[in-house]
Amino acid sequence: MGKDLKGRECGKGICQRKDGKYSARYCAKDGSRREKHFDTLPEARNWLADSQYEDRHNTAVLATDVTVDGWFEYWMENLICGLAPNTRRNYRERYVQNIQPVIGSMLMSDVKPMHCKVVLNRMESGYAGSTIKQTYITMGTVFRAAVSNDIIPKHPMDGVRYTKPVRAVSDIHFLTVDEQGKFLEAAKRSHNYRQYALLLETGLRTSEMIGLTWDSINWKNHTLTVSKTLEYRHQTHIWRAEPPKTFHSYHTIPLTDKAYQILKDCYDERDSRKESETLSNGLEYMDRMTGETKYLFMKDLVFINFRTGEPTKNSSYDTHLYKLCDEAGIGRFCMHALRHTYATRAIEAGMQPKVLQKLLGHASIKTTMDRYVHVTDDAMTQAVRQFESKRAI
DSSP states (O other), X not given: OEEOTTSOEEEXXXXXXXXXXXXEXXXXXXXXXXXXXXXXXXXXXXXXXXXXXXXXXXXXXXXXXXXXXXXXXXXXIIISTTSOHHHHHHXXXXXXXXXXXXXXXXXXXXXXXXXXXXXXXXXXXXXXXXXXXHHHHHHHXXXXXXXXXXXXXXXXXXXXXXXXXXXXXXXXXXXXXXXXXXHHHHHTTSTTHHHHHHHHHHOOOHHHHHTOBGGGEETTTTEEEXXXXXXXXXXXXXXXXXXXXXXXXXXXXXXOHHHHHHHHHHHHTGGGSOOOGGGGOEEEEEOTTTOOEEEEEGGGBSOOOTTTSSOOOHHHHHHHHHHHXXXXXXXXXXXXXXXXXXXXXXXXXXXXXXXXXXXXXXXXHHHIXXXXXXXXXXXXXXXXXXXXXXXXX
């Protein structure tokens, strides 16, 4: 019986190494020793049981003729079919644009670290560090699944790293109190003021705000429920309704008085707005919580473009934001910066981080604090003054 680092039994053929990984090994019928290393004990036990069964019953098949293209399609269709549509789309986009041109036609068994490094090196001059990181993650995840399913004996990305820096958290834009005031003053003269103000009052993602329908609002309880999103797909030129980003993204937000009034004003004016033929469509999407098929009826959308009578595309909001920033005399930012700003104002107002995590729909509080909460210079000065005034000596 092997043991872990704390002396506990792991089971026959399994032990924990000094680096924390679990080693599983057995002697095959042909006399050779088979061994693999895993991050968790259950993974090691499962591999050991499956491998020994295959060895006893001669069921192991080595897919020596599987190409990277073939494995990627199998992986997409059978192994990660339950992931969020956005995640699957991002995997495919990075594969088709960056990975496939270099190694797609190669046999899985022929791929070496140098081939994986070429994929990343070719992206250095034309892609942001964050996109290179996404490609690195995609490639690594695809090959890791191949190793765990015994398609290949060794991960071909061992030792492969990307070098282009990813944008630091400190580079992510948010508005100071002064900038927020200037921006809202300029935004009051625009037709999108209510959308911008609502994001600053609720922290919604842009796609959640665009996909907001009247049935999402509980007028009696002053709450808003996030249960779907809406995005325009430029490659296919269609609107696409989808479930929220993750299970945790399904959440209900208590509305501030200002947020409630914004939505009430929109509701009172709904019969006088211009509506295009596009709004007669019903978009099908899957409810990830129940597995049921549901529909987003576009005529029920809270926000539509006053000129076209259609929903406003994400990119159009960003373009309009730039004009408002120039008018307000502040640095340009994108729509997602309003979500960052909401989170920062909430913490500055004394909101508990766990509460903010729920309001933002995050699975992890680390995401909330590391990615969305920023400390302004004014907040640091105020905190020091508060510390100074409360000192006993």
